Amino acid sequence: MQLKTLRLKNFRNIREQAFVFHPEFNFIFGRNAQGKTNIIEAIYFLAELKSFRTTNRHDIISHGADCAKIQGVFEKDELSWDIDISLTGQERRVLLNSKKPGHRQDYYALIPLILFEPRHIYLFRDSPSERRRYMNRALYVQDVTLLGLFQDYDKVVAHKNRLLKEGAPDALLCVWNDRLISLASQIIYKRLRWMEQMSQVLTQEYRSISNSADDLRITYLSTVKALNDNVVTLGEQELAILLQEELRIMQHRERERRESLVGPHRDDFNIFVGERSVGALGSQGENRSVVIALKLSQLKLFAQKHQKTPLFLLDDVASELDEERCRYLFDYLKKENTQAFLTTTDNSRVVNDFVGHATSFFVENGAVKL
Ligand SMILES: Nc1ncnc2c1ncn2[C@@H]1O[C@H](COP(=O)(O)OP(=O)(O)OP(=O)(O)O)[C@@H](O)[C@H]1O
C-alpha cells in the first residue's frame, strides 16, 4: 500500500503544493514553523478524515481562505484510489474515486497508518483516556470492523449515564447493563488478546531500541477487579460473568455517582520495565523507548496479520533519538518495507544512508523548495 501523490490547497500555511512520494522513505526537512507537521497532518487527514492536532476545521483552513483541499492518490492491491477532501467552515466533503464513500469502516480500512508524534512520549503520564484511545486505535487499525463495536459501546454507556442521571428504575438499568455486558466483554476480550500478542514482540523491540536487557510487561488495569489478577486466559463468556458480578457490586455506587463506573470505558493499561511502572517511575528516555517499541510492535503485528504494512508517519522523531537509535529505527522500517514519512529539522544525519530509497522535501514557508 502506497501513497503516490498528495496535492494541498489552503491547508494551514500551505497555499498550493503537490508532492510525489517515494514508496519507501520520504524525508520532510525544514526549519521550525515552516509546515513540516502540516504535511504529516494532511496525510493523516486523508486516512482518518480528521486531524491529530485539532478538532476545529477553522484551524486547518489557511487564514483568509474559505476552503481547504486535500487530494491524494493511493495504490493498494494494484488498484488506484483517488481521494478528494474539501473542508469549509460548514462541511467536510469526501469523494473516493469521484463518489461519496460507502461505509465508514471500508473507508478507514483503505489506509491503515501508524503515527508517532513527540507528544506520544507522554502516553504513560497522560490521563487514562489517552491510553484507552491509543489501545482502541491500535485495535481498529488491525481490524476496522471493531470501530462499529466501539461506537455501539459508547452509545450504550452514554444512554446508561442518562438513565443514571434521571434515576431510572432498576428494571430499565438492568436491560442496559445486559447490553453493556455483551459489548464490554467483546471489547475487553479483544484488548486482552491484543496485549497478549504485543507482549510477544514488545520486549524484543524495546531491547533493540533502548540497548537495555530489561523485560517489558504489559498489564491491563480493569474496573472489573477480579480481572486484574487473572487476565489472559479468559474467554468472552467468562468476562461477561465477571462484568455482571462487578456491576452488581457497584450498583449502589453507580446510582450515587450517577455515572457508569464499570467497563472498558474506565479501564487502563500499563507497562512495566523490569519491576518498574514506566508511567510512575520511568525516565523520559525510558518512556520514549517504550512508546517507540509499542509503535514498532504494532507495525510488526499488522504485517504478520495482513502481509502488508501500514503507512508510518513520524513527526520529529529524529530529535527524540540519538544517532544509533535513529539508525536502528530507520533500518527497521526499511526492512519491514513500509512507506514512511518523517519530518526533521536536521538533515545531516540520515540522508546519505538512503540514496535510492528516499525522496527529500525541503519545506520553507509552506512550500517545497526545489
Ligand atoms: N490555518 C492556518 N493558516 C495559515 N498558517 C497556519 C495555519 N495554521 C498553522 N499555520 C502556520 O503553520 C506553521 C506551523 O507549521 P508546522 O506545525 O507544520 O511547523 P513545523 O515545520 O512542523 O515546525 P516545528 O519544526 O517547530 O515542528 C506556523 O507558521 C503557523 O503559523
Ligand SMILES: [Mg+2]
Ligand atoms: Mg512540527
